Amino acid sequence: MKFYFSLLLVATFVxxxxxxxxxxxIIKCATDEHVHHMMQExxxxxxxxxxxxxxxxxxxxxxxxxxxxxxxxxxxxxHSNGVGDIDYEQIESAIDMLNEDFRRLNSDAxxxxxxxxxxxxxxxxxxxxxxxxxxxxxTNGVVxxxxxxxxxxxxxxxxxxxxxxxxxxxxxWVVNEIDLGFxxxxxxxxxxxxxxxxxxxTYGVVIRHDRMGRIGTAGFGDRTLTHEVGxxxxxxxxxxxxxxxxxxxxxxxVCDTPPSAQDTYxxxxxxxxxxxxxxxxxxxxDMPDQIENYMSxxxxxxxxxxxxxxxxxxxxxxxxxxxxxxxxxxxxDKDILNPNPGVCKADFEVDRRVVCENQIVQYxxxxxxxxxxxxxxxxxxxxxxxxxxxxxxxxxxxxxxxxSLSVGDNTNVVSNFKQDFMTVLEDRGSTSPVTEDYxxxxxxxxxxxxxxxxxxxxxxxSYPNAGSGSTRSMYYNAHGNGETKFSVESSTYxxxxxxxxxxxxxxxxxxxxxxxxxLGLLRLYISTDCGQNWALNYINAGAGLQTGSNQSWPFTxxxxxxxxxxxxxxxxxxxxxxxxxxxxxxxxxxxxxxxxNIMVSGSLTDKPVLVSPVNxxxxxxxxxxxxxxxxxxxxxxxxxxxDTDSLFTSPAKIEYxxxxxxSSSTDTDTEQDISGIASGTYFWRVGRQVTGAVQQWSDxxxxxxxxxxxxxxxxxxxxxxxxxxxxxxxxxxxxxxxFTERDAAELTVRDISGRVIFIENFxxxxxxxxxxxxxSGLANGLYLVELRTEKQGAVSNKFLITx
Numbered sequence: 001m002k003f004y005f006s007l008l009l010v011a012t013f014v015x016x017x018x019x020x021x022x023x024x025x026i027i028k029c030a031t032d033e034h035v036h037h038m039m040q041e042x043x044x045x046x047x048x049x050x051x052x053x054x055x056x057x058x059x060x061x062x063x064x065x066x067x068x069x070x071x072x073x074x075x076x077x078x079h080s081n082g083v084g085d086i087d088y089e090q091i092e093s094a095i096d097m098l099n100e101d102f103r104r105l106n107s108d109a110x111x112x113x114x115x116x117x118x119x120x121x122x123x124x125x126x127x128x129x130x131x132x133x134x135x136x137x138x139t140n141g142v143v144x145x146x147x148x149x150x151x152x153x154x155x156x157x158x159x160x161x162x163x164x165x166x167x168x169x170x171x172x173w174v175v176n177e178i179d180l181g182f183x184x185x186x187x188x189x190x191x192x193x194x195x196x197x198x199x200x201x202t203y204g205v206v207i208r209h210d211r212m213g214r215i216g217t218a219g220f221g222d223r224t225l226t227h228e229v230g231x232x233x234x235x236x237x238x239x240x241x242x243x244x245x246x247x248x249x250x251x252x253x254v255c256d257t258p259p260s261a262q263d264t265y266x267x268x269x270x271x272x273x274x275x276x277x278x279x280x281x282x283x284x285x286d287m288p289d290q291i292e293n294y295m296s297x298x299x300x301x302x303x304x305x306x307x308x309x310x311x312x313x314x315x316x317x318x319x320x321x322x323x324x325x326x327x328x329x330x331x332x333d334k335d336i337l338n339p340n341p342g343v344c345k346a347d348f349e350v351d352r353r354v355v356c357e358n359q360i361v362q363y364x365x366x367x368x369x370x371x372x373x374x375x376x377x378x379x380x381x382x383x384x385x386x387x388x389x390x391x392x393x394x395x396x397x398x399x400x401x402x403x404s405l406s407v408g409d410n411t412n413v414v415s416n417f418k419q420d421f422m423t424v425l426e427d428r429g430s431t432s433p434v435t436e437d438y439x440x441x442x443x444x445x446x447x448x449x450x451x452x453x454x455x456x457x458x459x460x461x462s463y464p465n466a467g468s469g470s471t472r473s474m475y476y477n478a479h480g481n482g483e484t485k486f487s488v489e490s491s492t493y494x495x496x497x498x499x500x501x502x503x504x505x506x507x508x509x510x511x512x513x514x515x516x517x518x519l520g521l522l523r524l525y526i527s528t529d530c531g532q533n534w535a536l537n538y539i540n541a542g543a544g545l546q547t548g549s550n551q552s553w554p555f556t557x558x559x560x561x562x563x564x565x566x567x568x569x570x571x572x573x574x575x576x577x578x579x580x581x582x583x584x585x586x587x588x589x590x591x592x593x594x595x596x597n598i599m600v601s602g603s604l605t606d607k608p609v610l611v612s613p614v615n616x617x618x619x620x621x622x623x624x625x626x627x628x629x630x631x632x633x634x635x636x637x638x639x640x641x642x643d644t645d646s647l648f649t650s651p652a653k654i655e656y657x658x659x660x661x662x663s664s665s666t667d668t669d670t671e672q673d674i675s676g677i678a679s680g681t682y683f684w685r686v687g688r689q690v691t692g693a694v695q696q697w698s699d700x701x702x703x704x705x706x707x708x709x710x711x712x713x714x715x716x717x718x719x720x721x722x723x724x725x726x727x728x729x730x731x732x733x734x735x736x737x738x739f740t741e742r743d744a745a746e747l748t749v750r751d752i753s754g755r756v757i758f759i760e761n762f763x764x765x766x767x768x769x770x771x772x773x774x775x776s777g778l779a780n781g782l783y784l785v786e787l788r789t790e791k792q793g794a795v796s797n798k799f800l801i802t803x
Contacts, residue, residue, distance in 0.1 A: 028224065028263075028297045030180055030191040031231045037180060038198055045198060053196045054253060056318045057234040057311035069316050069326045072130045072334035074141050074169040076162040077209070080148035081452050082351060084176040084209040088366065090216035091129070091142055091174075094225055097214060098127045101226040101294065101304075108302045112292050113269065119256040121309040125233075125316070127170070128336030131369075134164050138344035140368040148452055149484040153179040157482060159202045167324040168334070170232070171204035172225075174212050189224045192231035195319050203321070205229060223301040226294050233322075234315035235308055238289075238296045239263050243274035247281050252295065254307035255281035260289045260296070267291065267300040343371045343409045346416040354450050356492060356530035356578060357427040358394050363403075365389045367414075371407035377777050378403055380424070382757055384777035395424040396755045399779065423450070425530065428577040428611060429492025431630055431665035432501065433601040436490075438462060438472045448491040449474065458587065459486035465556070466594065468506035468563040473596035478520065478587035479512070479554040487584040489531055493600055494577045497609040497630035497665070501570035501602030503581060508558035508594040513550025520545060520593060521586040526574050534582055538568040541586075555591040563596070570602070604633040604663055608686040608698040615701040619754035620784055620796070624675040629686045629698065631670050635660040639687040639694055640672045646683045646700060657689070679706045720792050724785070728800040731776025735787070738768045744790040749775070749783055757783075764789070775801060 038045050073095065079085035100106040104122040112120050129141025143162045150158045154175035163171060178188040190207035205228040214221030236252040239260035244251035251259045258281075261273035270288065277287045291298035293305065304312075316322045324330060335341060347366045355361055361381075365374060376386040380401040381393040395401065401422045406415040423445075440447045444462050453459025458481035460474060467473040478484065495501050503524070511519050522545055524538035548555075548562040581600075585593055609630040613619060627640060637660055643653040654677075661669040683702045687694035723736040735747075742765050749758035757778070775783075780801050788794035 027186040027188045030188045034191045057314040061310040062314050062317045069125045070331045071127045071170050074164045075172045076143045077174045078145050078151045080151040086209050090213040093215050094213035112303050119305045120303040121306045123309045131335040151176045166200045166203045167321045173206045190228045192228040233312040238293050256305045256307040258287040263297045343412045346405045346407045346414045354423045356425045361393045367407040373408045375406045379777045398424050398426045425492045428494040431494045436598040450489045453486040458484040460488040468596040473594045476585045476593040479591050485586045490581045493579045495575045496577045498575045498602035503568045505598045506563045506596045508547050508562045510548040510551045510555040510591045512591045520590040523584040525582040527580045607696040613703045617703040620706040627672045631665040632688045635688040637689045639689050642684045722795040728802045734772045736770045741766045746788045748786045
């Protein structure tokens with residue numbers, strides 16, 4: 001009986017298989033279903049061809065001597081904005097598990113039952129992450145790709161995102177979820193492709209991230225990867241085709257793995273589903289099912305058999321692609337046997353590349369191999385520099401900032417500079433009403449819209465050829481890109497002066513009208529923590545989203561009649577500062593979507609809302625600063641009070657009036673310049689005045705103010721001299737001092753708004769001395785510096801950075 005008869009049975013076997021797995025909600029392996037799907041999709045992939053592939057591994061071992069086969073590995077981590085982006089240590093643990101299982105070094109090897117101990121094999125195959133990539137450059141054997149769409153619906157399409165030649169590397173794709181489209185529900189843990197059956201550009205394993213290794217998201221781990229790699233080396237399931245007939249050419253074609261009637265789960269050691277075990281095999285009696293075999297579905301897997309080893313070695317010796325993969329020259333080229341090649345690349349990532357002012361950013365070193373020293377530079381960050389491996393950084397001022405990292409060992413030092421790497425948004429944001437008509441040139445990210453499809457052809461882009469009443473818009477490139485799902489996020493908005501709010505936008509969309517369910521789905525989310533968490537607030541899908549008739553070719557030029565306006569009401573809980581919006585389009589083999597003329601608006605409150613200086617701020621400097629607030633619904637004037645008394649009853653109270661100009665918070669009537677005040681603690685508030693009487697007061701905020709007595713290079717308000725040079729500087733600043741005695745000192749640097757961006761405590765000795773600090777990470781501008789001592793007072797000065 002030939003194996004292809006078993007494969008022909010797959011067409012009738014798959015539905016019942018899926019039904020069984022759906023009951024447990026876990027599909028441990030979808031390789032058989034994938035084979036069946038490949039046959040349906042490609043007429044050249046016939047059962048006869050599969051039989052030929054199987055026959056390559058039949059018969060006695062083609063290698064008469066013991067020799068370990070080494071396999072260079074590349075792991076492609078396809079994540080969704082960091083979700084599923086497992087760390088390197090977890091990937092290493094997966095490779096360790098493969099090596100233990102294939103070399104019979106697994107800790108549970110002793111749990112193989114006595115009857116099967118003589119057949120348990122050291123397969124003499126080892127795996128190692130590649131240390132040289134296809135271009136000959138240093139690598140750690142891991143490629144990371146951010147693709148939210150395919151990461152959560154992975155099939156063979158995920159392999160085109162990142163692939164290295166399969167005659168040089170064994171490819172493993174790690175994803176969030178697998179969806180092969182055969183229905184039936186359930187969670188697919190992994191699937192593989194048999195060698196020589198299908199394109200070599202898709203050869204390898206696709207596996208969920210929580211089944212990869214034994215730490216991190218995988219917990220204690222399982223044998224999913226070992227099982228799938230077995231398929232890649234020409235092993236079938238132990239229950240393949242049921243009990244079969246002669247073990248040499250039916251079932252799993254291995255005579256020391258007793259056949260099983262069907263896939264089973266758990267760990268039932270008394271299980272015996274077939275009674276023909278001894279036909280063609282070395283078994284003389286009926287044997288229990290070998291549930292400890294890695295190619296079963298049971299939970300006590302701990303062995304490959306000698307017969308399975310023979311099949312794998314024969315495949316590695318008999319298929320040209322695998323001969324090249326495991327050849328000594330290829331193994332040497334990929335340097336997988338070198339335990340410590342030394343530092344060769346500096347690299348890093350962060351948990352989020354778009355944050356708000358003063359939010360913590362966690363930097364993660366991904367340099368290799370085994371760096372000893374780390375030297376970071378964070379333009380605009382706090383700290384400016386760090387020698388930690390994985391530092392945490394905050395940014396006080398909105399902007400786009402560079403980051404660099406140098407790592408070294410005892411031999412080499414390598415660096416990586418990432419320009420415009422970190423985007424920091426205002427923590428409050430633009431005030432309502434806000435409009436976006438996309439009438440700009442350049443990328444979305446450069447204009448305050450942040451996408452998660454930067455490395456893909458599908459997703460959100462600026463569109464220069466069509467708009468609603470204009471020539472430009474934002475669009476989602478869906479046509480011809482299959483099932484994709486990407487999002488675009490806004491900058492921050494301050495809605496704290498609204499009593500009700502709404503977001504309006506124009507859109508145009510046509511479906512392809514091809515097949516069933518090929519309609520897009522648009523979702524709109526709101527965040528109040530700068531995008532760390534999102535709440536769904538709007539859905540438009542199916543026929544309700546369409547603004548024009550179906551169109552099978554790309555929808556590229558919406559007519560004026562195809563634009564329509566949608567409105568999302570903003571719940572009151574989101575009427576606050578620091579609000580962001582996110583558009584997400586679920587493109588199910590559909591056509592393009594266009595969005596234009598976004599407007600955030602609403603009804604203004606009657607109570608003034610204060611903006612800056614923020615409550616409890618510390619300000620310093622002999623300078624003019626500004627009190628800023630948001631516009632109210634109406635008024636004759638605004639009354640501004642500033643006092644050293646929180647009840648505003650002291651003789652020092654200062655009062656200003658500003659004529660009301662309108663509902664815009666960017667006009668001059670919502671700000672008041674302050675200058676010439678003495679050092680101290682101040683309270684301030686703003687009232688909305690109508691017909692000579694204040695109707696509503698704002699909340700009361702306070703700030704501390706410390707004046708600077710001059711702007712000369714040498715300022716001596718303390719009992720010591722203090723000189724800065726060069727001033728202006730490009731970054732490095734020298735401090736020349738003369739102390740009368742040994743003392744404890746604190747050096748503080750503030751930006752022009754009074755925010756502390758650098759602080760350091762140290763000891764100073766008596767007498768003249770000079771020390772320097774590197775501020776090259778700061779942006780161009782004016783900064784305030786104060787040197788305060790415990791016994792000798794404090795002196796202050798200013799310095800200018802210019803490049």
